[in-house]
Every structure is written in structure tokens, then in C-alpha cells.
Amino acid sequence: MDKLKKEVRLAVNIDHFATLRQARRSTEPDPVFVALLAEQAGAMGIVTHLRGDRRHIQERDLRLLREVIKTKLNLEMAATEEMKKIALRIKPDVVSLVPERPEELTTEGGLDVKRQLKQLIPFIQVLKKAKIRVSIFVDPLNDQIKACRQAGVDLIEINTGRYAELKPESARKKALEAIKEAAILAEELGLEVHAGHGLDYYNVKPIVAIPQIEELSIGFAIVARSAIVGVEKAVRDMVCLLKRD
Ligand code: PXP
Numbered sequence: 001m002d003k004l005k006k007e008v009r010l011a012v013n014i015d016h017f018a019t020l021r022q023a024r025r026s027t028e029p030d031p032v033f034v035a036l037l038a039e040q041a042g043a044m045g046i047v048t049h050l051r052g053d054r055r056h057i058q059e060r061d062l063r064l065l066r067e068v069i070k071t072k073l074n075l076e077m078a079a080t081e082e083m084k085k086i087a088l089r090i091k092p093d094v095v096s097l098v099p100e101r102p103e104e105l106t107t108e109g110g111l112d113v114k115r116q117l118k119q120l121i122p123f124i125q126v127l128k129k130a131k132i133r134v135s136i137f138v139d140p141l142n143d144q145i146k147a148c149r150q151a152g153v154d155l156i157e158i159n160t161g162r163y164a165e166l167k168p169e170s171a172r173k174k175a176l177e178a179i180k181e182a183a184i185l186a187e188e189l190g191l192e193v194h195a196g197h198g199l200d201y202y203n204v205k206p207i208v209a210i211p212q213i214e215e216l217s218i219g220f221a222i223v224a225r226s227a228i229v230g231v232e233k234a235v236r237d238m239v240c241l242l243k244r245d
Helices: 015-023 031-040 059-068 081-090 113-129 142-151 161-165 169-188 220-229 231-241
Strands: 009-013 045-049 073-077 094-097 133-138 155-159 192-196 213-218
Touching: 009 192, 009 220, 009 231, 015 031, 015 045, 015 220, 031 045, 031 059, 031 231, 045 059, 045 213, 059 073, 059 081, 073 081, 081 113, 094 113, 113 133, 113 142, 133 142, 142 169, 155 169, 161 169, 169 192, 213 220, 220 231
Parallel strands: 009 045, 009 213, 045 073, 073 094, 094 133, 133 155, 155 192, 192 213
Antiparallel strands: none
């Protein structure tokens, strides 16, 4: 492993600012404006999930984000033909492949890479040919991590959702161990390691302590805190927590 980085990069998922806007089919809050504020406050990337049902982020947001953000645009999407065409048009820096179920409140788990490997390989190749880095949102399971390598991605995002949700403490500890093991394996396989889902101001520190993890994707907790203290403070406070002690 290279020298331990002093901090983990924060990528802010801005979807739920768009959820608020769409609740009134309004023009505010504009997630594009929020993305610029987040960058100014220390975010090193902006993440958006364009869903098939367009419940929050719209194609207009993606087009503008591509133009204005200065860090990295990460487009989360399902591996569908529709989304592939959009990604090739928008050219985000990173595409993160996620499973998507229309009725879900949020992404419910990692992609079953093992089962979909045959379809994923050519899908990923097309994106990589267009110079888009490809990531897969994956559960911390050894066989799934190995399948990510076979799928040809450069990086993975380990699903921290179970760790974030689980009680009691013993179950949570086990989930944390699984993430640590998955991170070690991924690094051994030459994959850049990111993580995310369900992380907040209270549970993020043990994840930051995992040396292989380079970037965290955090959305809901930052959006919720922004409503009370403003976007810049909410982002800055999270950036502080992502510093390694
Ligand atoms: N990573 C992925 C793949 C996601 O789908 C989401 C939710 O959109 C996140 C990270 C961020 O999760 P949260 O909103 O719980 O911080």
C-alpha cells in the first residue's frame, strides 16, 4: 500500500436537493447551485443519480453540472441502454453502476456483478472507450469484488449501507469487518476503493480509518444538515470528519 493519505475525499451526492425541487415542480433549490457551493466548501466530487423515473435529477441538471463543476462529476445510473446513451452524451468523469428498482426509496444494495457479468463486460467497455472511468456499487462480499475485477472496472464503491443501519453494536462491528476485508481484497486486485451509503456525521469515522478507502460518497446526511446550517457549513463539517487522525 502507498503512503496513507491524510484524508479521504468527499464526493457529495446532491440528489435530494433535486427531490425538494421536484416536490413542487419548482426551479429551487437548484442542485447546480448547490454543487458549486459544495465544491467551494471542500467537496472533491459531485455525485448524481439519474433515475429511469426522473424523480429527482433531470437531464438539464446533468448538462449544466457537466459545464460548471470543476472537480469530478460522477453519474450514478442503472446499466440500461437509455442511460448508456446519456452517459456517452454527457461524458461524466465517472459512471457508477447501481441496481435500480422503481419502487425503492434509495439504492437498496450492491449490484449483483457475478450474475450480470456477461452483460456488464461489453457495457463497461463502451464507457471506457469513451474515456469515462467506471465504478460499480458493490456489497462487501469477496466473490462480488472479484467479479468487479473481471468486469473490467477501475474502481469500486463498497456499500456501507448495512454497516450504517445495523444494530446492535456487535452486528455493526461485523459489517465493518466485512468492509475492511473487502477493501483489502479490492486493493490487492488493483481496484481504487471508494465507499458510501447511509454514512452520516456520527458513523463515518470508523470508515475513514480504513486505509484503502480513498473517497466517500455521501448524500442524505449532508442534505438534511444543510437545511439547518446551510450547504457550506454542512459540507465543511463533513470534510473535517474525513481527515485521518
Ligand atoms: N452511493 C450510492 C451508490 C448511492 O446510491 C447513494 C444514494 O443515492 C449514496 C452513495 C449516498 O447515500 P446517502 O444518501 O445515504 O449518503
